[in-house]
Amino acid sequence: MEDLRLTAVLSALADPVRLRIVAELARSGGIVCGQFDVPVSMSTLSHHLKVLREAGVLRVTPQGSYRTHELRREEMEHRFPGVLDSITRAIGEP
Secondary structure, eight states: OTTOOHHHHHHHTTSHHHHHHHHHHHHHSOEEGGGOOOSSOHHHHHHHHHHHHHHTSEEEEEETTEEEEEEOHHHHHHHSTTHHHHHHHHTTOO
């Protein structure tokens, strides 16, 4: 997390589909990859998840044959205080 840059986080969050993903994760706490409600193909969804993961916004946890995605709230708060909370509030999520 210490190598992450705020510009990368903000760039990752600038896309409407990625904001929708963040909103779903904020609402649910964690989602299995194929269960996101976004209007894109699975390959495009995978790309968006990769961008968010590389920016440090989410983590992926393997669980058997599937992977769960969740926001890295604590780590983001430590590295960039208030950023993720401000964004989730702005898009109407807790």
